Amino acid sequence: MIRTLLVRGLLLGLLAGLIAGAFAFAFGEPRVESAIALENAGADHALGGEAHEHGEEALVSRPVQRAGLFLATGLYGLAVGGVFALVYAALRGRVGPRSEGGLALAAAGTAFAAVILIPFLKYPANPPAVGDPDTINDRTLLYVVMIAVGLAATAIAVATARHVTAGPWARWSAAVAAFLVPVAAAWWLLPAVDEVPDGFPATLLWEFRLASLGTQLVFWTALGVLFGWASERAARRSAPMS
Template identity: 55%
Template sequence: MRTFGSLLVRGLIVGLFAGLLAGTFAYVMGEPRIDSAIAIEEAAGAAHTHDAAGNTVPAEAEEEPLVSRDGQRAGLFLATTLYGVALGGIFAVGFTLLRRRLRTTSDSYAALGLAAAGFVGIVLVPFLKYPPNPPAVGDPETITKRTVTYLLTLVIGLLAVWAGVAAARWAAARLGETPWIRLAVGGAAFLATVVAAYLILPAINEVPGSFPATLLWQFRFASLGTQATLWLLLGFGYAAAVDRRTRVSADAEVAAA
C-alpha cells in the first residue's frame, strides 16, 4: 500500500534533482543573456554622461549591488533547487489528492498528465501574455502592477486547465467516450478561458525600441526552457518513481502469497 509519506519523499527527491538540472540549464543558456543585458544598461548609462551640446557631465556614482554577479550565479542554483524541492512536494500532494480523479489506471500516466497540466497552466499561459524581460528592461515604478497581473494570469491558467478538463468530462458523459470529441470540447473550453482573460488583462510592454530583439527573445526562451526542463524532469522523474513503487509493491504481494 502506497503511503503519503513515501509519495512525498519521492516528490521532494525528484524535485531536488529537477531543480539542480533546471539551474544548470539557466546558467548555461540564461546567464550570458543577462550579462549582455547588463552591459547594454551600463553602456546606456555611460552615454548619458554627455549633455545635448556634447559637453561631458559628471556621471552619478552608481550604487554597488547588494549581491555581486558571482553571488547571483551561485544563488541561481540555490534558488532553482529550493524551488524544485518545494514544487516536488506540492506535486506529490496534488498527485495524492487528484490520483483517483484522473481517469487512468497507470500512476505513471497520471504523473505525466499532472505535470503537463501544471506546465501549461502555471508556466505557458502566463508566459504567452507576459513574457519575462531581462534585468535591464522594465520600469521599476510598475513592478507592483506587473507582479499582480502575472499572478492573475497564473491563477487564470490553472482555471483554464480545470475548465478544459471539466468540459472534456462533460463531453464524455453527454457525447460519448470518443477521444477526439473530448479533446475538441476540452481544448475549446481551455482556449476560450485563456483568450477571454488575455483580452481583459492590460497589455504591458516596457521594452525600449533600442533594445536588441534577438537578445530579448533569447532571454525569454532561456527562461521558458528552464521552466520546461524543471517540469519535464519532475513529470518523468515522478512517473518513474511511482512506477517503481508500484512494481515493488506488486512483487512484495506475490512473494507474500
C-alpha cells in the same frame, strides 16, 4: 502513502530544480550578462561617462548571484515538488491516466501549460534593462492573474471532459474548447505590457525569453519523468508476486 509521495516529490523536485539551474546557468546567464552590459553602457552614457558597474552597486555581486542561481532553483524545485506530490495524490485513481508514469507526465505537462506557458505568452520574462521599476507591482499582479486564469481554465477543462460521454474525440474537443475560452477572454481583456526600450537588441530579448521558458520546460519535464519513473518503480515493487 501520502507521506511517501511527499518525500518523493520533495527530493525529486530538488533534483529537477538543480537540473533546471544547470540549464539556466548555461543558456540564461550569458544573456543576463549581455543585458547587464547594455544597462551599464546606458548608465555610463547618462552619467556622462562616469564609471558605473552593475556589480558594484548591486547588493549581491554577480559571482554570488550566479552561485545563488542553483540555490534558488533548488529551493523552487523543493517547494514545487512537494505541492506536485500532493496534487498527484489527489488525482491518483480519479483523473488522468491510470498508470503511475502516465499520470505524473500528464500532471507535469498540464501544470507547465497552466502555470508557466499561459502567463508567459501574455507577459513574457524580460532581462535586465527592460521594464519600468515603477510598474513592477502592476506587472506582478497581472502575471498572477494569468496564473489564476490558467489554473481555472484547467479545472474547467477537466470538469468538462468528465461530463462529456459522447466519445474520446468529443470529450477532448470539449475539454480543449473549455480551456481556451477563458484563456482567450483573459488575453483580450487584460492590458498588454510593452516596456522594451527603443534600440534594445531584439535577438538578445528573444534569446533571453527562450532561455527563461526553456528553464521551466526542463524543470517540469525532469520532474514529470523522475516522479513518474520513481512511482512506476515503487508500484512494481509493491505489486503482489504471482
